[in-house]
Amino acid sequence: MLDKTKRQRFQYLREREEKECLAEDERKDLAGLIEEIEQAEAAYLEPAIGRMRKENEKAESRLRALEDLARRKEELLKRMKALQAERSAIQEETERLLGQKSGVETAV
Numbered sequence: 001m002l003d004k005t006k007r008q009r010f011q012y013l014r015e016r017e018e019k020e021c022l023a024e025d026e027r028k029d030l031a032g033l034i035e036e037i038e039q040a041e042a043a044y045l046e047p048a049i050g051r052m053r054k055e056n057e058k059a060e061s062r063l064r065a066l067e068d069l070a071r072r073k074e075e076l077l078k079r080m081k082a083l084q085a086e087r088s089a090i091q092e093e094t095e096r097l098l099g100q101k102s103g104v105e106t107a108v
Helices: 004-018 024-107
Strands: none
Touching: 004 024
């Protein structure tokens, strides 16, 4: 960050800026100090931002995996419903055929 002298200069320039009485060279000086502060803050925050990015990437990866599992479960459910429908159709056909056979036998 800024040393004590630069912090005082920064504060002085900000106060003059608020009063709208900055000279052009003071504006440039203030802009340079702001840039220096922003660079120091970025350097300070970079490790935390890097950790957050890694955590975010892991979370996104888990999310994609969970979405894939949910899709697979939906597909499995559709197949299971189709199998259940097929099983029911076979059962109905079996009962119909056995019912016809039973009907013939009882008539004889």
